[in-house]
Amino acid sequence: MNENISYFSLLFFLFTIVPIFFIMKNLKISLIKRSVTSIGRMIGQLILVGIYLQYIFKLNNSFVNILYILLMISFAVWTVSLEIPLKEIKLYLIIFLAITFPVIINFIFFNILLLKLKNIFNAMYLIPITGMILGNSMNGLIVALGDFIKNIKKNEDEYLFAIGLGANKKEAISPYIASSISLSLKPNLAMMANVGVVSLPGMMTGQILGGVLPINAIKYQIAITLGIFTSRFFSTYILMSLISKFYFDKYSILDERF
Template identity: 45%
Template sequence: MNPEIEISALLLMLLLLLPIIAINTVIQLKINKELMVSTVRMILQLIFVGVYLQFIFTLNHPFINLLYLLVMIIIASMHSIKSSSLKLRPLFLPILISVALPQLIILIIFNLLIAGVDNLFEAKFIIPVGGMLLGNCLNGNIIALNSFYEGIKDDEKRYNYTIVLGASHNQALLPYLRKSIKRAINPTLASMATIGLVSLPGMMTGQILAGALPITAIKYQIAIMLAIFSAKYFSIILSLTISRRRGFTPFNTLNKEIFLNR
């Protein structure tokens, strides 16, 4: 059992923000307001999450657990679209499918075949693991969608010229597809390449703090990293592929109606 963290200790950690705020003021880096708002939001959101997760874990009803996971998927899908400066309505269903499908498949594989849990819908497995997968897929989809559609928008003349010269739609999109996928998965690849050398990752650290043997924690971390990369990769591929029906006109030109007016 880990020692309880006192409120006074958390307040001490908050004091670390004071020199950061002071430095920002001196160099006129105008992020103090954003820093304070983000900090307050983080605290309030985590308190709220802690309260209802305690309730969900105690109740541990399969329907409630699955419903909560689906809510997480919906929120992640919506945030992926909005953070990519794209309109929610035309792209919501394609992105929802692209996020949900890899998540659920890989979550089932991880919990049943890797962790070997008896109850697939048990709260302490489905929610934390699902959250780790979703968090990484969210970042990947934002980078991929933004890079893909903004890249074509900024390079529209060359893209249209390629179509006019007789290239198929797939051929014209391939360079932008490659670039977007690479940008989206590079952070995960970098993390995988340096994990254990530069940092001790979350799942491994959590299990060690909880009393697990380091070798057991390492096995779980290897499994979750491979699960994260796979879920992220397939989600990106599906997002870019399925959203094309809404992102382009029947004449293979970019549909400007999907972009938010800025």
């Protein structure tokens, strides 16, 4: 059984960030307000999650669990869409497909083939595992989409020159898609290359603190790390492919609304 953390101890630990704000102020780093807001949102959201997940885990109703996953995906789609000025149903559907398809594939492999659960919609496995995969995919999409749009606009002359020389849209756009996917994957690759030596990942650490044998925690960590990597790759690849298909006109020009 892991040791409980008192609310007073947690509040005291929160004060360790105060020196950071003084340093930010002296260095004129304009992130103090954003940091306070983000930390406040994080604490509030986690408290709410902690409260209602107790009821969801206790109820463990497959229909409710699926609805909760759809809610998580909806928030992820909304978060990714905030990074671009264009707001329309078609774009939301594209982001939804890019996020959902890899999550479903990982769900099949993880819950059915790997864990071989009797109830594949068991809340204790479905929600945390999907949450880790979904969160990383969302971050990957934000990085890739922002980089892709920025590079297309920045290098528009070079891109159009390639079109003018006879390259089709797929050939001309491929280097930008490859660059965006590479940028998105770099944090995961760096983490995988150093995991276990430089750091112990969150899932493994949580299980060890919960009393699970390290060797069993390692197996879970390997599986979830591979799931996160594949999901992040395919979600960014699908999004880039769909954006290039539906948001470039007949002259291979990116929609100016981006």
